[in-house]
Amino acid sequence: PAMAADKPTVALSNAFLGNAWRRSMITAFEEAATKAEADGLIASFQVSNAPGENSATEQIAQLKALLLDEPDILLVNPASPTALNPTLQQACNMGIVVAVFDSSTDLECVHIVTNSFGDWARLSTQAVIDGIGGKGNVIIARGVQGSPPEIEMYEVQTELLKANPDVKVVGEFFTFCDSAKAQEALLGTIASLPEVDGVIGCGEGLGAVQAFQTAGRDIPVVAFAPSGRALKFWGEGNGAPGSVAVMSDPGQGVAALFTAINIYNGQEVPRTTIFPPVVVSDEERDQWIAAVGDDEIASWQWTQELVDAQLKANIDGMVAEAALPPVPVR
Amino acid sequence: MIKLERRAIPPWTWSFLAAIIVLVLTYIVSGRGGSQTITLAFTIAPYLVLVGLGQMLVMSAGPGNIDVSVAKVFSLGGLIAIAVGDVTGSWVLGLAAAVAAGFAMASISVIAILLVRIPPIVATLATSLIASAISLTLAKGFQGSPDPMLKGFLSWAPFGIPAFAVVVLIFTVLVSLFLKRTIWGAQMLAVGQARRAAEYAGVNASKVMVFVYLTSGVLAALAGALRASFSAPNVELGNDYLLDSIAVVVIGGTLMTGGRAVPAGVWGGALFFILLDGLLNLIGWSYAGQNVLKGFLVLAVLFLASGAPILGRGASSSKPDHTIADDHTEPEIKPLS
Amino acid sequence: MNTAILQQAQLTWPRGLGRRVLPGCLTLVAMVLILIVCGMIQPRIWSQNGLTLIMSPIVALAIASMAQMVMMSIGDIDLGIGFFVGMVTTIVATLLRDTPVLGVLALAGAVLAYALLGALVQLRAVPSLIATLGASFVWLGLGLFVLPVPGGMAPDWLFAYAFWKPPLSIPAPLVTMVAATALTWFVTRRTGLGVRFRSLGSNPVALTRSGSSLVVTRMLAYAMVGVLGVLAGITLTAEIGGGDVNAVPGYTLTTVAAVILGGGMFTGGRAVAWGTLAGAITLGLLTVLLTLLSLSSNLQPAVQGFIVIAVLAGRLVVERMSR
């Protein structure tokens, strides 16, 4: 960009505020951005959440209103991987640095900051498989139907299951990674299912466990969401040993911020940069419980240094080995 | 001829018929299940039934009456109940708070409808926007989790009979008694079938409106509170309950045009929907297929169960002489008295 | 006699006309106010680009509201329009692009489906509200069949449209909206068909006695709703550049609100195209306004709700005064 000297103005466009993840993301971002502003990294920032139920059109309207302000950096947590493309294209054409996070897009001019959903699926699925000792019946609780993350994760899950022929899939539902939906879906079918040892999924463990408790079945190994509530629940001894809590990192917004600042300052950054998801295993669980509010999702606390390290790992193509940030403390 | 049959058949029959068919299919598809399938269905049905009963009262209060705020009020009730319950340490206070919240939200609708004369669907839409704003504010930095005792009760099923379902069943009976045996019930249905006429007959229509919308709001919030105690509070907890409550009520045989409320049918509709979801998940239909089938089933049930007198379909205050015009619908009116 | 004199006065201004146009006018005022506020916060709006920017997301909403308006003019309500429009986008972004013939056929089929829905509603005395609700599940399902994942690609001619800049620096979205509204207005208010639609909503008996068939009329009305729904879907595809059945479930209720703001009624018989346009633009601009005000995002929904109530309350006050 032209005047790398002066500080950029930042606008964050978020599609909606309806769930804990998005709220944690916004909270994390607002904290970090205020700090960045104080540290003189950015001139000013503006967070805007579109009204409505994660509606692409609302976000488009909101984006266009933001474009009128002509910010230097535009961070987008999109409602849909494709619907915003024409609008984002317009933004690029205006010479704005556009970074999309927690999603993907095939738009060339846009930088993508995201977690590897493959990693997420691998971590959680492997944990469950190990938890049930490599054999037994499992249910697959799938995420948001049709969303690219879910598709990517499903591929990983299926290939891992292929690798473990003793693990038998006895059921498969779409639970939108939402514990209430999972609970209802399970209650509706559980009676018709054989013994279930594990639930492979994307963070609906809470609802799954509750469903099994209601039905008076043995509690399977599950994948929780790293939300304060779920971790507590898990900590109270619900959920068979070997369970895990994995989810994409609400801190991505912050990561995207620092990445975009680097780009704005003319640093070379790959179009897509991968950041790690949040993983909570039995050991660190209680440490995390201390750090996460009930309705929050655990998130890494990215700082410029950490981000630079992660970017370097990306450039060197050794994301897998990159060190995870420290467990945050309250 | 169908007409003659329908004379005999009570309006809620079709919903239960549909539910039973789905149940049988479920058994066929999965060799197993036994009574537990039913038990679990009855474990989740009550929440939808509670919302449905409120929606039913609103809908039977006349053409154009509908409460689209139930979903958001439901979620709000959940959050408030848990939050208050956590702070005060008493789930009773929690539920009370939720009820109060539902009452407050419904009052907004009532004011908008009666004083500002906004059509219900828009008024309640506005209410639901306000409710969701409050939920969002609450959810920020939300603390608290359900009271274990209440939670235990909600999933307690001695001899496979969910206790909570029994409670809601009794409540349903009370509602139908209210409609059949009480003066208010009669007056409500009178307003429902012809508001002007009822007013000239000395019925206070506004009172009826206030009553039904407040009831609907309170029930939605209460159901939300209980649902949240059953699993966990969540801003999106109620989202599915709007369309489902409407569908369930109408499948249950309540007239969209008002004047006829069928509490029993709400149970039928709710069980039908829940069992159907279970079945579709079981046979692992793609989400797309599930929706297409669900849609066609709803239409099919309507097709059989229909017979709403054309009198004022949609909404009819300005359709005089209908009964005379559409004679073929007469016999379908007759059995309702 | 003096009644006659009274009425002489009214001859100039037809009885009942005021009652019917007033609400639309008030909504128009509200719309202008919002535009002005936005303009004060962000002067860049006052340019062809600015207006195009903030108006283009509203086009599809406006056309969908026209569909809802036609529906309400025959005394019905459509709770499926949101998913229908979504489904259309999936068809446009795939079939219509790759195999135009198939695409056109599919869209025609969608319109036909609507007509059949109308027949069901009429023949089986099914409440439209619940019938369309059931249909909405079907639209969603079909949309997912066509495009399980949001994606596809708008046909090139649509992109051409998206970047079209009309002469005299008129914003393109405005042209589209006005054209669609004018069409709806003409059909519903000027043609015999429109008269039949509205009498179906106002008093079906009159329609039967005039010798026309209720079924055919209702089917035609539903077909028109379908056509407008398709148009909305096409413009939406241009806006989102691809197909997504879940793009606009919110339209279902928003369009109803738009019609009411425009002066429509649930009791049927009223067709207020221009008012509905004003209503749709007002609702669409709210997002822009709220974003420009950049007020705490939690409160945004509440503010939306209050603004809707306020506009309608304002109408009530004016009506009271005019009486």
Place this chain on the structure above:
Amino acid sequence: MPRVRARQRARTLSLQNGAIPAVLTHATTLRDLHTADREPLVQVRDAVKTYGPTKALSGVTLDVHSGEVFGVVGHNGAGKSTLMRVLSGLDAIDSGSVQINGVTRPFGNGFPGVRMAYQEGSLALELTVCENIYLSSHSWIPDRRWHGPAARRAARRLDEIFPGHGISPADYVDDLPLADRQMVEISRATIADDLSLLILDEPTESLSGSAVDHLYDYVRRLRAKGHAIILVSHRLREILSVCDRVAVMKDGAVVSTHAAGSVTEQDLFLAMGGEVVSDKEGVGARPTATDTARPVSVKVPMATVEGAATQIVARKGEVIGLAGIAGQGQQRVLDRLWCRNPDVEVSQALAYVPGDRQRSGILPIWDVARNLTITTLPKLGKNGIRDADKEASLVAEWVDRLKISGGANAAITGLSGGNQQKVIVARAFASDADTILLDDPFRGVDVHTKAELYQLIKSEARKGRTIVWYSSENSEMQHCDRAYVLRADRIAGELHGPQITDERIISLSFAEAREARA
């Protein structure tokens, strides 16, 4: 009570005095006369039409010739409307034959050249007058650019029939008073290029006196042009004044046809199965001088035509009439009372009997019983719970007292308008209201029903109730103790007992009309 078996007695009576045979012979000779000169326009032979159990038409036979006005009278449910629906081609008959203009089966839009003005409900309220005209007469209006022509034809026809009407083609019907709507309905029916038979089903029920005269003038002009007109009405005097021949229908058949000149209202009345006393009785029978001792139960401040302040007063046990041309503010008085406007004085318990039964009278889903009790429920039940037995006995009492056909459990929509009206009236009188407001409740109710209801009103008044009664039919006002003639929301005059006559009311209503023009 004597009225209970009115009809049976009437029949025996008429057979004894042999009225009908006499009339019949006369009628036949007269028909021969007609058929001699030319082939009748309408020929109905043994037309039978049944609706489920009810036999609406049991073998109707009649001829109507071009250039005559043919009256049809009969009690509610006698089959008149059904016969008219058959003639206009809306309903098909089960057996028998109908031939009009040589056509024997209606196609598409009914029989060619036959047009019908309905009793109620055939205008679309949300449409403008002009659009309603287009809707019903589109065959004779260009399909494109039709607004102009339609409006012009509407205006021309309205002026032609009802000079001085204040209706503009652009008005929305919803915003027109009932009387104006009826005018539109009638004009609508007459706008057809191929008109050869015009059917008017109870056209004057909601028209004001002058409009009625205008209408009948027009009918005569149509006759002069050689059109045939069939006129259905419960107003025997009107029938006799305009018709050439009158057919009397009873229980779905034409029992006799008369030359209008050669019969009196009495004869028709008897032929319909009426009873002499039931109509005569009570007219002016009430004490004319209302004793001022009785407590005042209703007071409505008003202004006289001259603008002086005055008020409408009703005492306990009085029947007060609100007379005058339709839509001169009578309803507004009732509304002020019903809504208990601060300025009015009115006793505690009120009941209202609406005139527009379809829209503000019946509760369409319920049966007669529930329709009848809804107002009284709070009184019958205790602490919120209904009392089934008390309700049942109350219903039984009133169904029997007013001879409501179909009984307690018939669907209200299955009843004739007349019987529906009985239920609505019973609803009000069954309540414990001490003041009862009647809003022109007897439109389109047959003479017998009316007679019964008049009796009811009187006896209830004697029991100490106050009745405030608006009627568009001046002759009804004779049953009042006092009548206020209203005009433009003001009181044009007050009439006592015997003074209350058609003539006095009309003159008071129109006295001002001249003033206004001057």
